[in-house]
Amino acid sequence: MSGDTIEVEHLHSHFGxxxxxxxxxxxxxxxxxxxxxxxxxxxxxTLLNHLLGLLIPTSGTIRVLGQDIxxxxxxxxxxxRTRTGVAFQSGGLxxxxxxxxxxxxxxxxxxxxxxxxxxxxxRLKLEVxxxxxxxxxxxxxxxxxxxKRAALARAIVTDPRLLxxxxxxxxxxxxxxxxxxxxxxxxxxxxxxxxxxxTHDLDSAFKIADRIxxxxxxxxLALDTVDAIRKSPNVRIQNLLNRRTExxxxxxxxxxxxxxxxxxxxxxEQL
Amino acid sequence: MIxxxxxxxxxxxxxxxxxxxEFGFGAALLGESVYWLVMGRRRRQRVRLSAVxxxxxxxxxxxxxxxxxxxxxxxxxxxIQGIYTLRTFGAESRVTLGVALSSxxxxxxxxxxxxxxxxxxxxxxxxxxxxxxxxxxDSLTVMGISPVRYLVVPALISMVVMLPLLTLWxxxxxxxxxxxxxxxELQTSLAAYxxxxxxxxxxxxxxxxxxxxxxxxxxxxxxGVVNGASVTGGAEGVGRxxxxxxxxxxxxxxxxxxxxxxxVTR
Numbered sequence: 001m002s003g004d005t006i007e008v009e010h011l012h013s014h015f016g017x018x019x020x021x022x023x024x025x026x027x028x029x030x031x032x033x034x035x036x037x038x039x040x041x042x043x044x045x046t047l048l049n050h051l052l053g054l055l056i057p058t059s060g061t062i063r064v065l066g067q068d069i070x071x072x073x074x075x076x077x078x079x080x081r082t083r084t085g086v087a088f089q090s091g092g093l094x095x096x097x098x099x100x101x102x103x104x105x106x107x108x109x110x111x112x113x114x115x116x117x118x119x120x121x122x123r124l125k126l127e128v129x130x131x132x133x134x135x136x137x138x139x140x141x142x143x144x145x146x147x148k149r150a151a152l153a154r155a156i157v158t159d160p161r162l163l164x165x166x167x168x169x170x171x172x173x174x175x176x177x178x179x180x181x182x183x184x185x186x187x188x189x190x191x192x193x194x195x196x197x198x199t200h201d202l203d204s205a206f207k208i209a210d211r212i213x214x215x216x217x218x219x220x221l222a223l224d225t226v227d228a229i230r231k232s233p234n235v236r237i238q239n240l241l242n243r244r245t246e247x248x249x250x251x252x253x254x255x256x257x258x259x260x261x262x263x264x265x266x267x268x269e270q271l
Numbered sequence: 272m273i274x275x276x277x278x279x280x281x282x283x284x285x286x287x288x289x290x291x292x293e294f295g296f297g298a299a300l301l302g303e304s305v306y307w308l309v310m311g312r313r314r315r316q317r318v319r320l321s322a323v324x325x326x327x328x329x330x331x332x333x334x335x336x337x338x339x340x341x342x343x344x345x346x347x348x349x350x351i352q353g354i355y356t357l358r359t360f361g362a363e364s365r366v367t368l369g370v371a372l373s374s375x376x377x378x379x380x381x382x383x384x385x386x387x388x389x390x391x392x393x394x395x396x397x398x399x400x401x402x403x404x405x406x407x408x409d410s411l412t413v414m415g416i417s418p419v420r421y422l423v424v425p426a427l428i429s430m431v432v433m434l435p436l437l438t439l440w441x442x443x444x445x446x447x448x449x450x451x452x453x454x455x456e457l458q459t460s461l462a463a464y465x466x467x468x469x470x471x472x473x474x475x476x477x478x479x480x481x482x483x484x485x486x487x488x489x490x491x492x493x494x495g496v497v498n499g500a501s502v503t504g505g506a507e508g509v510g511r512x513x514x515x516x517x518x519x520x521x522x523x524x525x526x527x528x529x530x531x532x533x534x535v536t537r
Contacts (some may be wrong), residue, residue, distance in 0.1 A: 053413075093407070154414075
């Protein structure tokens with residue numbers, strides 16, 4: 001078995017007739033931060049949902065911590081999930097629980113720890129994400145940046161080997177976004193975990209990534225280090241890096257045909 | 272014309288498929304709930320009693336005032352109509368039989384079921400729908416916490432326990448309110464009315480109503496969860512599915528009531 005935390009081989013995914021992910025191959029090494037980057041509709045959130053086992057692929061295999069997540073039995077999958085943490089884009093905090101109860105939830109559900117120990121661990125994790133003293137607030141009382149940090153605290157409460165973050169800096173002002181990036185780096189350095197971060201924020205990606213996987217229209221355009229991605233000669237990657245839309249390079253005749261409502265060849269099969 | 276017919280058939284077919292799909296989802300949900308109830312402890316994912324108690328409080332205790340008010344009204348209404356009808360035959364003294372059987376066997380479970388569907392079934396659908404669009408259900412799943420075990424089973428248990436209990440309370444209130452009117456209208460004592468009640472009511476009648484309430488509890492929960500879990504399209508979707516949940520639950524209660532009465536009473 002390889003030393004990779006995640007291995008994705010020949011992953012294909014469809015939503016009805018739409019081919020969302022096309023032969024995606026990817027490996028996340030132990031202890032590295034892999035950033036999955038791409039524009040809107042590139043398939044990065046779908047890929048994340050496959051890595052989390054929330055979607056079933058059309059074909060291909062996904063091994064997380066050495067286990068094929070689409071082939072293992074539910075008990076093993078449950079056990080695997082206690083060794084991974086996820087911070088969703090919206091936070092995914094349970095709105096009926098306080099911040100402290102949210103963070104303590106995995107401990108209450110998966111361990112036999114007493115309430116005193118759970119309380120200590122919860123406050124410790126809140127300290128880590130700079131939210132000490134906020135455990136009695138409800139999620140609705142937090143700001144966007146605080147919700148992301150609370151979600152991170154919950155994701156790391158069981159000291160997982162692998163952490164997934166979906167758009168950790170989306171919708172935040174640059175200062176708060178940068179603080180979240182620093183927090184991600186600190187967590188990796190302090191806890192030695194592997195991380196998969198999905199983002200469309202270039203600055204954030206270049207700051208935190210060890211390697212970057214660039215997705216475009218469901219295909220992996222490149223999977224390399226930050227420097228190699230920056231210097232890539234690939235036009236589609238450079239468009240993405242320079243925030244140029246493909247619209248600017250579209251054939252005017254094709255543009256006119258679209259305005260007239262004429263369907264182009266292959267339309268409906270793309271994202 | 273032919274094209275329109277085909278489109279109609281297409282729509283009918285799709286609606287039928289959706290119905291079958293939802294029915295299957297509901298059945299699977301019920302099966303999974305029973306699984307977690309039985310196997311939860313062995314898989315170290317037991318159903319929390321505190322969650323059941325919280326739901327029971329919401330579904331049962333907080334519904335007591337409205338159930339009491341409506342049951343009293345219906346009991347009195349049955350007595351008024353019963354005396355009016357029986358007076359035609361000079362048999363108004365037999366009103367207790369009609370009021371007792373219609374309350375205990377029919378009206379109390381039906382009204383309680385409809386009320387709980389409107390109050391708690393819709394709340395369940397809205398809660399699950401909101402959790403779904405806020406990625407709260409996904410976050411439970413990825414934490415290794417079964418959403419069915421954590422969210423559905425406590426609601427199901429408390430509904431199955433509380434709805435028959437509420438029905439029993441509705442029986443008592445309706446019969447008492449009817450007794451007050453009967454005693455006043457027919458110049459008899461409340462004690463005589465009580466004696467007659469005990470004479471005409473059999474345990475079988477009581478169980479008939481309570482068994483129906485148990486079935487309604489399962490229906491309200493499953494319909495609420497299926498609709499809540501099917502929410503798409505943000506806040507508007509939550510509203511749409513909540514309304515749908517109430518309509519489906521009340522329809523299911525009335526149809527099931529008729530089938531139950533047909534099968535058990537004949």
